[in-house]
Amino acid sequence: MSGNLNQTGATPPLQLDKAVVVVPTYNEAENVGRLLPLILEQDPRLSILVVDDGSPDGTADVVKGLAGFGDRILMLERTEKQGLGAAYIAGFQWILANTDFQAVFEMDADFSHDPAALPLFLEHIETHDLVLGSRYLHGITVVNWPLRRLILSVGANMYARWVTGLPIKDSTGGFKCFRRSTLEQLPLDRIKSDGYSFQIEMNYHCWKRGLSIKEIPIMFVDRQVGVSKMSKRIIMEAMFMVWALRLRRIP
Numbered sequence: 001m002s003g004n005l006n007q008t009g010a011t012p013p014l015q016l017d018k019a020v021v022v023v024p025t026y027n028e029a030e031n032v033g034r035l036l037p038l039i040l041e042q043d044p045r046l047s048i049l050v051v052d053d054g055s056p057d058g059t060a061d062v063v064k065g066l067a068g069f070g071d072r073i074l075m076l077e078r079t080e081k082q083g084l085g086a087a088y089i090a091g092f093q094w095i096l097a098n099t100d101f102q103a104v105f106e107m108d109a110d111f112s113h114d115p116a117a118l119p120l121f122l123e124h125i126e127t128h129d130l131v132l133g134s135r136y137l138h139g140i141t142v143v144n145w146p147l148r149r150l151i152l153s154v155g156a157n158m159y160a161r162w163v164t165g166l167p168i169k170d171s172t173g174g175f176k177c178f179r180r181s182t183l184e185q186l187p188l189d190r191i192k193s194d195g196y197s198f199q200i201e202m203n204y205h206c207w208k209r210g211l212s213i214k215e216i217p218i219m220f221v222d223r224q225v226g227v228s229k230m231s232k233r234i235i236m237e238a239m240f241m242v243w244a245l246r247l248r249r250i251p
Contacts, residue, residue, distance in 0.1 A: 018047065036068075049095060060075065
């Protein structure tokens with residue numbers, strides 16, 4: 001399988017002037033103070049939107065205290081924890097309604113996604129509608145995961161491909177970049193899934209619309225600080241949601 005899934009011919013080139021990295025947070029005070037400056041260092045075109053779900057550990061206060069807050073660092077504060085998918089959707093909708101960013105990233109707050117990879121995404125989003133960071137494009141590029149978690153992730157991706165036909169090696173990964181025009185085509189108000197499900201569903205909508213998708217290899221490192229948000233509910237949701245996608249008429 002190629003890492004380049006261009007289904008509609010050549011994608012019109014994008015002259016990229018500005019992009020935003022959406023970083024959902026819940027109790028990430030120990031990480032955001034180090035992560036956000038590293039993101040901004042990668043390219044002067046990058047800004048950040050933190051979507052904080054009322055973190056009780058003071059994550060929002062750390063963000064507000066950083067140099068660049070109110071300029072290249074923006075924040076959307078929500079009153080309670082509502083899930084990863086809901087945080088991203090809220091961030092995407094806010095960006096589309098209030099800004100003119102041409103490209104929009106998803107990125108974790110826990111250093112599992114390397115900020116140094118951002119320039120490669122920026123390069124490929126100029127010629128593709130969606131760029132996916134893949135942990136399984138060339139073998140397995142995952143560090144510090146227990147074997148059980150790795151088997152779960154690899155199995156989830158195989159299962160998603162088998163059920164939906166989605167021709168992506170890593171459809172559950174959360175490090176990716178959308179063109180603004182891509183997000184504008186998606187039914188964001190109807191996407192309610194979370195975790196693995198959210199990532200699969202977003203990718204599936206792009207694929208079914210014939211958009212150009214590029215997978216690039218990334219190194220994924222398990223979080224060193226904080227607690228994983230993975231749960232049995234998220235796993236079960238993904239198992240059933242892929243069947244709903246297969247049976248649903250999209251678009």
